[in-house]
Amino acid sequence: MSENVGYTFNEDSPIIRVVNEHSVQGKITDSEVFIRQAFQDDPKKGYELLFRKYYRALCSHAVRFVYSKEVAEDIVGDVFLTFWKNQGQIQITTSFRSYLYASVRNRAYNYLQWEFKNDSDIDEIPENILNQVLEETPQSMLQYDELFSKIENSISTLPPQCQRVFLMSRFENKKNKEIAEELEIALKTVEAHMMKALSQMRKALDGYLVSLFIFLIFSNTDFSL
């Protein structure tokens, strides 16, 4: 009755939804053959190899979106843990690299959505928000590229002092008060700089967050409640 469209679609294992439906097994590049072999011999060994191979570059990628070293590392760490929990080495039909990059982007994006849309003061991010998965399409892949370019652009066009304060706060983990003391400026000024930087970042994000929001309504509303 229905057409046989070649894909699997499993609500219970989000990991399958992250990777692209079309299996490219056999096309997987040689550089991961060793890692796959290691996973077969000893999953922990495989995991360590995978981690060492991609962790640094993935953090570098994540930081382009979230502009915070700590958050970027958290995101990448979580993606690896999810990989382990879901036995990615068995489930994933694309290369590990594709899966990891796609997941990191997705998670970084969800994090941004949470950071800029959430007015409440819950200091822990609900796991379910970070785990929301967007389907990967050529458009979405390019939009991620555009998004991080835009964010980088918005930060690099900040006035020098403002940029300095922002990077100290986000990359050296300094409290506003510490920054004020170090730069010998008023606390209020630091706060103002931070506000400006964040609002600039939010502006770069605006179009993207709105469209994400619509997408989530689209995919999550259940009319048969």
Place this chain on the structure above:
Amino acid sequence: MDKSVNKNILFESFSGRATPLQKKLIEQWLLEPQNREQYYEWLDEWENQFIQILPNTEDALQKSLQKIAQNEAYLTPISVEPTPNFFQHNFRWLAAAAVVLLISFGVFIARDYIFYKRYQTAFGEIQKIQLPDGSQVSLNANSALKVARFGFGTKTREVFLTGEASFSVKHTIDNQRFTVKTDKNFEVEVLGTEFNVYARQKEAKVVLNKGKVQLNYLVGKATKQLTMKPGDLVTFNPIGQAKVQQIAQPQNYSAWQEHRFVFEQTPLKEVATMIYENFGVKIEFRDEALSQRTISGTFHAENADELLQVISELLEINFNRQDNNVTFFE
């Protein structure tokens, strides 16, 4: 393999320097799954060339392994209940999430009941509905249709569908549009026509019998449009891409209205999905090869039992039924 995009173009794109035309080129190129692999390979290469931060990989790895070890300690012995630590650790957001969920749930329910009239069919039930504007809807089993209580036919003609339904839409004097919204990535917009919409978990499709409809659908964040001709079958895969096919007998797709089931070289596996969606009966195969056998013909069946009987006789196989679980075996 498509060689239209090379590493340089992609690197330019990553650096935010690609022209709109190059982006278009990349987008086209990315439709090919192997090229997506290539894309991530080059992205990784690019990141390694233009590294932004220098995290301590070894520290992070040790932390990660520790977390895994902790996690695995929690998991043995295997228990269905989440460990207390999970709740303690996440109590604040769990509580917050619960409150948010409760409130939004309440609002959603209330809004729904105030503004919409809803029709819901049980497994095995087919309902015929006449809308205020004179349009007819047949709602297939295990499906729901929501219609606005106020303003339907005067301002807009919009309905929301989950599951499967056939529509026979009345053309109004003022050419008012009729829109079927779904919880998938698409909606159907029509003037007056006959068509079948299927929007269930597994996939989504629209079949047009008569007239002309327009599909508005979302791929990623872009809205696309597609105009259907009679006999067109449009299938949406889970990533939202649409595929158009011409089919000889579009009416087969709405045969369910007369409790008829039309199969054409249909694998048993798909028949099983269909039975599950329509009657809530879950089917398993003792032997995987069995699920690959195909079945053809038109069958009349009012309930799952009749259909199961026909299938087992036709293929000369047996089945066991316990409540809503059925196992086929040879």
